[in-house]
Amino acid sequence: MKQLVVLSGKGGTGKTTVAAALAHLVSQETSIVLADADVDAANLELVLNPTKLKEQQFMGGKLARIDASLCTACGTCAEVCRFDAVIAGDESYGIDELACEGCASCFYQCPAEAIYMEEQHAGQWYRSKTRYGPLFHAHLFAGQENSGKLVTLVKHQARLLALDADARLLIVDGPPGIGCPVIAACAGADLALLVVEPTISGVHDLKRILGTTEHFAIRSLVLINKADLNARRAQEIESFCASRGTVIVGHVPFDVVVTEAMVYGQAVTAYCDGLVSHALRLAWERIKGRLEE
Amino acid sequence: MILAIASGKGGTGKTTVAANLALAVSSDRATQSGAEVHLLDCDVEEPNAALFLRPAIQQRHGVGVWIPEVDFDKCTYCGRCAEVCQYNAIAVVQRRVLVFPELCHGCGSCTLNCPEDAIREKLRVSGVIERGWAKGPVCFAQGILNVGEAMAVPVIRQLKQWVIPKKTDRVLVILDAPPGTSCPVVESMRGSDMVLMVTEPTPFGLHDLRLAVEVARDELGLPVAVLINRDGVGDEGVDKYCEAEGIPVLMRIPLDRRIAEAYSEGQTMIETLPEYRQRFVKLYQRIMKVAGQ
Numbered sequence: 407m408k409q410l411v412v413l414s415g416k417g418g419t420g421k422t423t424v425a426a427a428l429a430h431l432v433s434q435e436t437s438i439v440l441a442d443a444d445v446d447a448a449n450l451e452l453v454l455n456p457t458k459l460k461e462q463q464f465m466g467g468k469l470a471r472i473d474a475s476l477c478t479a480c481g482t483c484a485e486v487c488r489f490d491a492v493i494a495g496d497e498s499y500g501i502d503e504l505a506c507e508g509c510a511s512c513f514y515q516c517p518a519e520a521i522y523m524e525e526q527h528a529g530q531w532y533r534s535k536t537r538y539g540p541l542f543h544a545h546l547f548a549g550q551e552n553s554g555k556l557v558t559l560v561k562h563q564a565r566l567l568a569l570d571a572d573a574r575l576l577i578v579d580g581p582p583g584i585g586c587p588v589i590a591a592c593a594g595a596d597l598a599l600l601v602v603e604p605t606i607s608g609v610h611d612l613k614r615i616l617g618t619t620e621h622f623a624i625r626s627l628v629l630i631n632k633a634d635l636n637a638r639r640a641q642e643i644e645s646f647c648a649s650r651g652t653v654i655v656g657h658v659p660f661d662v663v664v665t666e667a668m669v670y671g672q673a674v675t676a677y678c679d680g681l682v683s684h685a686l687r688l689a690w691e692r693i694k695g696r697l698e699e
Numbered sequence: 700m701i702l703a704i705a706s707g708k709g710g711t712g713k714t715t716v717a718a719n720l721a722l723a724v725s726s727d728r729a730t731q732s733g734a735e736v737h738l739l740d741c742d743v744e745e746p747n748a749a750l751f752l753r754p755a756i757q758q759r760h761g762v763g764v765w766i767p768e769v770d771f772d773k774c775t776y777c778g779r780c781a782e783v784c785q786y787n788a789i790a791v792v793q794r795r796v797l798v799f800p801e802l803c804h805g806c807g808s809c810t811l812n813c814p815e816d817a818i819r820e821k822l823r824v825s826g827v828i829e830r831g832w833a834k835g836p837v838c839f840a841q842g843i844l845n846v847g848e849a850m851a852v853p854v855i856r857q858l859k860q861w862v863i864p865k866k867t868d869r870v871l872v873i874l875d876a877p878p879g880t881s882c883p884v885v886e887s888m889r890g891s892d893m894v895l896m897v898t899e900p901t902p903f904g905l906h907d908l909r910l911a912v913e914v915a916r917d918e919l920g921l922p923v924a925v926l927i928n929r930d931g932v933g934d935e936g937v938d939k940y941c942e943a944e945g946i947p948v949l950m951r952i953p954l955d956r957r958i959a960e961a962y963s964e965g966q967t968m969i970e971t972l973p974e975y976r977q978r979f980v981k982l983y984q985r986i987m988k989v990a991g992q
């Protein structure tokens with residue numbers, strides 16, 4: 407079983423569109439499992455219209471709580487907290503849950519033993535059925551920490567099922583950025599597909615996400631989306647990739663059918679058989695070759 | 700006035716709006732309709748605002764996390780540090796103390812709890828923050844997370860502490876937030892007076908807008924307003940949602956290939972289509988009204 411992660415660095419370049427199209431194309435050839443590793447804003451479900459089979463709670467880290475009846479308002483907690491998470495009061499202090507990082511420094515220092523640590527229900531994760539194969543996805547509650555931990559959990563569950571069902575490919579739709587959830591999404595991948603757009607930001611962000619996948623020794627391929635938006639920037643991406651020995655697997659043209667397919671909840675390759683779908687089919691043939699290396 | 704610009708979904712135009720608003724308001728600062736402008740790029744994983752504002756950077760310094768350093772002359776290997784650490788960032792194995800820097804949040808709890816006073820802290824640099832001036836004039840600052848680093852929050856926190864002026868009346872501070880809804884987004888929005896959500900009228904845009912509103916309005920209690928970018932693409936969902944939730948739509952930017960092409964070259968809308976200068980000044984007036992300032 408191979409693992410392919412779709413990343414981009416910059417948001418909104420078309421990761422989910424590409425992941426959904428790959429799910430459609432690959433599922434016609436072989437059995438796959440899907441994981442949506444963008445747990446902040448999971449969008450793959452909007453295209454795949456999954457039927458939830460199993461739902462479970464995700465317990466995140468612990469947060470500090472202050473028992474007002476024991477608090478003497480001495481202020482020690484506020485002194486030791488480095489995250490600005492203690493709210494001062496006249497009679498008792500409180501915790502700003504969104505700022506608290508759960509370090510328990512206040513818990514250990516409180517002379518009145520008024521602080522306790524409480525595990526947080528930070529989100530939900532799901533195993534679902536879709537027309538292209540099983541999907542593992544999650545919803546991290548607003549403003550929660552530990553998105554990397556939830557990504558790891560979702561991927562782990564997807565991997566277990568993929569191994570169990572003898573699926574040939576696990577497709578992971580990654581989050582934007584280069585930080586904690588992206589690193590979690592990358593872990594264990596055989597190949598990363600970087601979806602990039604030919605804009606000044608796209609080029610800038612490609613360099614950082616490619617630096618990240620190289621740092622973790624994951625082979626990367628590049629797919630240029632909206633490739634005809636700016637020929638000069640597309641050329642710049644090509645030269646950059648050539649200089650790094652990174653293979654470009656395709657150029658997907660800018661086309662409103664991509665948005666239309668999204669509105670109708672369809673993978674673009676299933677919605678319309680035009681230039682976009684053609685480019686994506688070609689890209690998959692090339693990705694397949696690389697996966698088998 | 701501290702204004703955070705967020706979206707949930709990536710690539711909806713946060714940076715475009717931040718840069719254009721900064722330029723329009725700062726160039727009008729001598730009149731009633733303008734203000735002194737500070738722009739902070741808080742998307743430290745993929746900072747792009749500098750590509751459009753092209754600031755001259757005058758100051759920069761490394762930031763990161765204060766990690767423990769053990770004085771082995773004093774250490775008795777009692778294991779108290781490992782016991783209090785909530786992140787498994789320090790371990791005591793027989794007569795060795797292992798520190799895992801990338802797991803450390805820099806809370807200082809091990810230092811405070813060490814009975815032998817054997818722990819000092821040293822800065823582990825995980826990014827840089829820098830500031831300077833861009834034409835407008837806009838006081839510009841950004842944080843850049845080093846490639847391969849997981850934690851964006853310390854860089855964002857230190858950027859905001861360094862740059863945001865104490866008094867912000869007659870000053871507009873714009874915080875260009877990262878995509879998503881988890882801790883880096885919360886850290887960016889915290890302490891602001893209002894959040895402007897930049898969205899696109901598509902199912903992905905709407906889905907992620909809802910989540911971002913949950914963070915800003917429901918968790919942080921901040922006033923929110925919406926700017927619809929690429930108006931005309933997609934469907935009616937975002938408009939219906941804003942109407943039902945009573946969220947004001949302050950501006951609409953149509954889907955216009957000229958804007959997309961200018962963006963791809965790092966040009967602002969104001970530079971390419973000067974009629975937008977007045978529209979962004981109006982946007983600022985509407986923002987002030989929503990924020991009650």
